Amino acid sequence: MTRTITAVLALVLLTVLDIHASVLQHGKAVHSTVYDNLIFETHLLVILQNVPSALNCICMCGQFNECLSLFYDKPNKLCRLHNVMVFSNADGVTSPGWTFYRYGESGCPFHLGFISNQEGLCVYLAVSSIYTYEEGQHLCEARNSRIITLETAEKRQAFQNLMNKLLENDDLYPLINGKQFYLGLKHDGSGWHWKSDESIQEEFIWGSGQPYCPSAPCACMTAFQIWNWKWNDISCSESHKVVCEYTGHLLK
Template sequence: MRLTFHLLIILSVDLHHFRLQLSEASVQHLKFAHLGDYKDKIRTSRIIKNGSTRSMVHCAQLCSEIEACVSFFHNKNTRHCSLHDVIFFSPDDGTDSPGMKYYVYDEGDCSFREGFIYSRISKACFSIRSNDGLNNWASSKSFCKLRNFRLATVDSKEKYDYTVATIKQSSRFKGYANYYIGLNDHAKEGKFVWVDGTPAQWTKWEKGRPLKDVKRNCVILAGSRTYNGVFSFVDKRGLDAAFRWICEKVLP
């Protein structure tokens, strides 16, 4: 039987390309780029699978076959390969491991090199604004809009889990903090919609929320210690309260 083969493109440190033939079942064109900051480092959290592989390309192939996998560590000397379901941004969080290199799924228009996180499962492209100071909801919305983004639409368990896991796994982001997202009831009290007008269906409200308060029109992912760091949805007075925020890039 004749098989149709597809290419998996791996970008290494010098951006030379490696070609890998995949079976007909793998119909995706996937890209992994080397994150040089993590040289000789490894993370032992959020592991999907690990073990020994023939090569870095083989390790990348294993990652490509698991939709939740968005990054992997590989050591060409020991052939160690570990697959992960989040992108790590802070090498300071890693442990020493000579010869180890880190590769991240790089979705072109949603590149981790520009600070985005991309989920292969939900296809969400988020930018976690953890180090830009604090803004009220309107200013957070304007910040995103000026860059052709929007406040994040965290409208599924997959998007929620991936975003929260990424925040918690990297010291680059403020773990115990609150982040504005695009959910609001500005137009009609009690009718929460996302910034594009889509009615809220999946939500993660803190127990007892939302409150019946006409001034509480904006929603945060509540990760501060006040809310026990659980990142539930909490309605706030967005004109007054200043927090961090999350932008979303709408992909074609």
């Protein structure tokens, strides 16, 4: 539920030293012009009043575990915190003076189209088209990234949480719903190896009826949305969606 906070600044805002400590602890926000001069009522966590600067607004976002983006209105000293980074354009209402920031770890290159979540993923969504595994690999490498790898239960859960959150976006829903996404996991004839560190995957999160590949060698793997992101072994020549994981900032 949206809450409007009108408490005294001394009780709500941080001191200058605390602000810088918060930025170091929680990461930082990067300005993106994509939603400037707009406001959104969807996915709104809180509205803060009497916030003296964008830096204060950024630091307040760091105090909310679910905060992923923020809007700041400097003339009116207003700060709006949201729990998504990507909005449906149809939900935006023109409101001059608002500046949009994506909040996340400092190593995630938002200016290149990457997004992040509070669980540490930093990814680029290649969802407007489909790619073979090799094409997806080249696309990611061109962005200093790789096809996402899910070596641990923590990363698998973070990926699932991110994708399910993106499904709530009206613009992204048809691009994600019912689709398969390549994983950076390949079979080399002796076993399934993650492309991040060549570690062998021994525990498989198989979808219904898998593994099953009657028509061609299946050396690649996808995560399938209709199976709640469980896995499907496929031919690497099939074309599917891709999520690139930024290699400069990886969840361990």
